[in-house]
Amino acid sequence: MNKHPNQGGCWYCHDDEGEMLFSVEFDCYIHEKCLRNALKDEKDREAQIMGRELNNPYHLFYPRE
DSSP: OOOOOOOBBBBTTOBBOOOOOEEETTEEOOHHHHHHHHOOOTHHHHHHHHHHHOOOGGGTSSSOO
């Protein structure tokens, strides 16, 4: 179901289905897949912050493809 991030939807896709991570910094949920995709954009500062906050190993590899 499509929900705004302030109502429990994913920060990027706004979907509330499936397992999600929670960012305390942004007070929102996010799908790991959405975070991985967002980390491909080196200019997406929010994704970089969430990647570090969540200790997501993908922030070490993206955008260095």
